[in-house]
Amino acid sequence: MSWEVASSFAALASAPAVLVTLVAELLLLALRSWVITTRLVLTRQVSLLLDGAVVALGLMFVLLVFLRFVTVG
Amino acid sequence: MRRSASTALGTTGAIAVLGGAALVLWIVAVRHANFARMGPLGLVSVLGKTYFLGLALVVVAFAIELLREQLHEGRLIALTMLLIVFLFGTACVIEPVASLTSSWVHAGYVQYVFAHGKPLENYNAEFSWPGAFSLGAVLISFMGQSNALDLLRWFPLVIELLYLAPLLAIARASGVSRRAQWLGIALFYATNWIYQDYFSPQALNFLFFLVVIALVLTGWSPLQRAREARFDRLRDRLGAWRGAVAMRRLRGEDATTSWTVNQMLGTLAVLALLFLASAVSHQLTPYAIFLGLLACLVSSRLGRPELIGLVFCLAVGWLSLGASNFWFGHLNLVFGSLFQLATSFGSNVSQRVTGSASHRLIVDVRILVTAALFGLALLGAARRAATSRTLELLVAAPFVLFAVQNYGGEGLLRVALFSGPFAALLAASAIFPKRDGPIRPILPDVRFRRHPRVVLAVVAGVVLLSFAVTTTVVRGGNDAYESFSNGELSAVNYVYAHIPPGKHVGVVAPYLPIGQRDVGTLTIFEGIGAGPTVPTFNTMLASMLGARALYVVLNAAQNQWGQIVAGYPPSWQGALEHSLAGAGYRVVARWRTATVLLLATGT
Numbered sequence: 001m002s003w004e005v006a007s008s009f010a011a012l013a014s015a016p017a018v019l020v021t022l023v024a025e026l027l028l029l030a031l032r033s034w035v036i037t038t039r040l041v042l043t044r045q046v047s048l049l050l051d052g053a054v055v056a057l058g059l060m061f062v063l064l065v066f067l068r069f070v071t072v073g
Numbered sequence: 074m075r076r077s078a079s080t081a082l083g084t085t086g087a088i089a090v091l092g093g094a095a096l097v098l099w100i101v102a103v104r105h106a107n108f109a110r111m112g113p114l115g116l117v118s119v120l121g122k123t124y125f126l127g128l129a130l131v132v133v134a135f136a137i138e139l140l141r142e143q144l145h146e147g148r149l150i151a152l153t154m155l156l157i158v159f160l161f162g163t164a165c166v167i168e169p170v171a172s173l174t175s176s177w178v179h180a181g182y183v184q185y186v187f188a189h190g191k192p193l194e195n196y197n198a199e200f201s202w203p204g205a206f207s208l209g210a211v212l213i214s215f216m217g218q219s220n221a222l223d224l225l226r227w228f229p230l231v232i233e234l235l236y237l238a239p240l241l242a243i244a245r246a247s248g249v250s251r252r253a254q255w256l257g258i259a260l261f262y263a264t265n266w267i268y269q270d271y272f273s274p275q276a277l278n279f280l281f282f283l284v285v286i287a288l289v290l291t292g293w294s295p296l297q298r299a300r301e302a303r304f305d306r307l308r309d310r311l312g313a314w315r316g317a318v319a320m321r322r323l324r325g326e327d328a329t330t331s332w333t334v335n336q337m338l339g340t341l342a343v344l345a346l347l348f349l350a351s352a353v354s355h356q357l358t359p360y361a362i363f364l365g366l367l368a369c370l371v372s373s374r375l376g377r378p379e380l381i382g383l384v385f386c387l388a389v390g391w392l393s394l395g396a397s398n399f400w401f402g403h404l405n406l407v408f409g410s411l412f413q414l415a416t417s418f419g420s421n422v423s424q425r426v427t428g429s430a431s432h433r434l435i436v437d438v439r440i441l442v443t444a445a446l447f448g449l450a451l452l453g454a455a456r457r458a459a460t461s462r463t464l465e466l467l468v469a470a471p472f473v474l475f476a477v478q479n480y481g482g483e484g485l486l487r488v489a490l491f492s493g494p495f496a497a498l499l500a501a502s503a504i505f506p507k508r509d510g511p512i513r514p515i516l517p518d519v520r521f522r523r524h525p526r527v528v529l530a531v532v533a534g535v536v537l538l539s540f541a542v543t544t545t546v547v548r549g550g551n552d553a554y555e556s557f558s559n560g561e562l563s564a565v566n567y568v569y570a571h572i573p574p575g576k577h578v579g580v581v582a583p584y585l586p587i588g589q590r591d592v593g594t595l596t597i598f599e600g601i602g603a604g605p606t607v608p609t610f611n612t613m614l615a616s617m618l619g620a621r622a623l624y625v626v627l628n629a630a631q632n633q634w635g636q637i638v639a640g641y642p643p644s645w646q647g648a649l650e651h652s653l654a655g656a657g658y659r660v661v662a663r664w665r666t667a668t669v670l671l672l673a674t675g676t
Contacts, residue, residue, distance in 0.1 A: 037338055065393045
C-alpha cells in the first residue's frame, strides 16, 4: 500500500503532470484577462467558477512543483 | 517680455555651450587616457582633470535647465545622454578590449548555441536559462557574424542608453514632480556603480523589468474614488494600508485605465511575451517582476492581477521543467539560503570588504553611495505628497528576493539594482517634492525666502555631481584586474589555437579574456578553487602544480588581482612562474602583459 502511495506521488511529480497543470493555468489566466479587458458580461456563477478554477489550478500547480522538488530533487 | 525672451535665449545658448564644451573635454580626456598606466584604483587612475571638468559642466548645464520655468525635454534628454556617455562610455573607449571575464564567457555560450543550435545540457546554471544566449545567436546570425565578440565592448553603453526610454516612461507615470522626474533619472545613472550592464542575460533582463514596470505604470492609475480620499489623520493612513489587501484591490478593481480595449489587449500580449522571455533567460528577474507587479497591485496601479499569476507560473514552470538539470541533486542551491538573512548579509557585504587598502576603500565607498541614495529616498518619501505609495513599495519589494535567495553573494547588489530607479525618483523628491495629493507629506514644507528655485537647483547640482564623481571612481574600481589589454587577449587566442580538445588550461583566478570559444571541450582550471575564501599563496601554488594543466596563462590582470584582492606579495607571479618552470613548464609565448607556459611532454 505504502509503495502505491509513493508511486502515485512520483507520478504527480512527473514533468507531464506539471506541464499540463501549467498550461491549463496559463489558459485560464489568459481567459480571465481577456474577459475582463473586453468587458464581456458573465453571470455571477460563471465569474465565480472562473475565479475558483484559477485559484484551484494555481494551488495545484504549486503543490505539484513542490512534490517534484521533494521527490526528484 | 522682450527681456525675458532674450534671457531664455541666453540660457539656452549657455546650456548648449556647456554641453558642447563637456563633450569636447570628454573626447580630450579619453584620447589622453593611457590604459597601460592603470593603477590599483582602476579607471580613475588614468582619467585626468579634463574628464571631471567635463562631468561638472554636464551637471551644471543640467542644473541650469532644471532651474528654468519651462523645462525643455529635448535638452534634458540630450544632457542625460551626455551624462550616460561620461559614466558608462568612458571605459568602453579607453579599455582596448571588453572588460569582465563573464562577458567573454557569455560570448562563448552564444557561439555554442550558434554552432550547435541548442544549449549544452548539464553544463552550468546559466545554460539552464538559455533564452538570452539563443537571442544572441539569432542576432549574430542576422548580422552575418560567427560570434558575438564585436558586441562585447560597447554593450554597457548601448544597454544603459536603452534603459533611458522605459525610465522616462516610469518617471512620467510615477506621480513625482516634473523636476524630480528628470533629477531622478539622472540620479539613477549617477549612482549606478553596479557593473551589471556588461554583455549578459541580467543586463537584458533589467531592460525587460523596466519595460514591464513602465507599461504597468503608464497603463493603469488609481481609481478616482480612491484618489479623492484624503489621508491626513493616522486613522485614515492605517485604513489606507488595510485597503491595500482588500479583496477589491487584489482583484484589480481599484485601478483604472484610459486605454482602449485593443490597446490594452496589445499591451497584455507584449507583457506576456516579456514574461516568457524573462522566465527562460534569467534566474532572478522574473521574481523581481513578480514582486514589482505585486507592489503595483496593492497600491492601485495594476488592473489585471492575472499578470502576477502569469509571470509566477512561467518562472516556476521553467525552473521546474526547463531548468531541472540545474537543481537535480543539488536543491540546496535553490532553497539553501531561504531566510538565512545573517549568512546572506555576511556573504553579500562583510566578505566583500577585504583585500588591499585601495580595494577596501572602493568597496566601502560603494556601500556608502547606495546607503546615501536610500537615505535620500527615505527623506523624499517623507517630504512628498502622492496619489499612491507605489514608488515606496517598488523600492521595498526587491528586498524580499534577498530574504529568499542570497544569489551566490550577489543578492544585495541585485536588490540595489532593482530598487535603484524608484529609490532615485524618491531621492529626487527629497529636493523637488510634490506638495499636493491625497497622501499628505509626513514632514512639513521647507521654504526659502529668496531665490528658492536657484537654491534647489544648486542643491540638485551638488548632489548629482557628488554622486556622479563618486560613481566614476567606484564603478571602475575593479578595472585594474577586470579590464584587459590586447596582449592578454593575444595570449588567450594563442592557447585556443594550440590546445588539443579535452585538455586543461590553467589560470590562477578568472581574470583574463577567456571562455569565448570551445565551450564544453576546453576545461579551464582555476588555482584558487571555487570556495568563497581566497587561499594563501602556498595553497594556490600547490593547487597549480598539482593540476598539471597543459597550458598555463599568467597575465597582468591576474597579477593585479593577486596583489589587490588576494593580498599576495608584489612578486607573486614571478615566483609562480619560477615554480612552474621547475615542475616541467616552459614559456612558449610572451607579451608585455601576458605569458603562456606549456607543460613539457613526458613530465
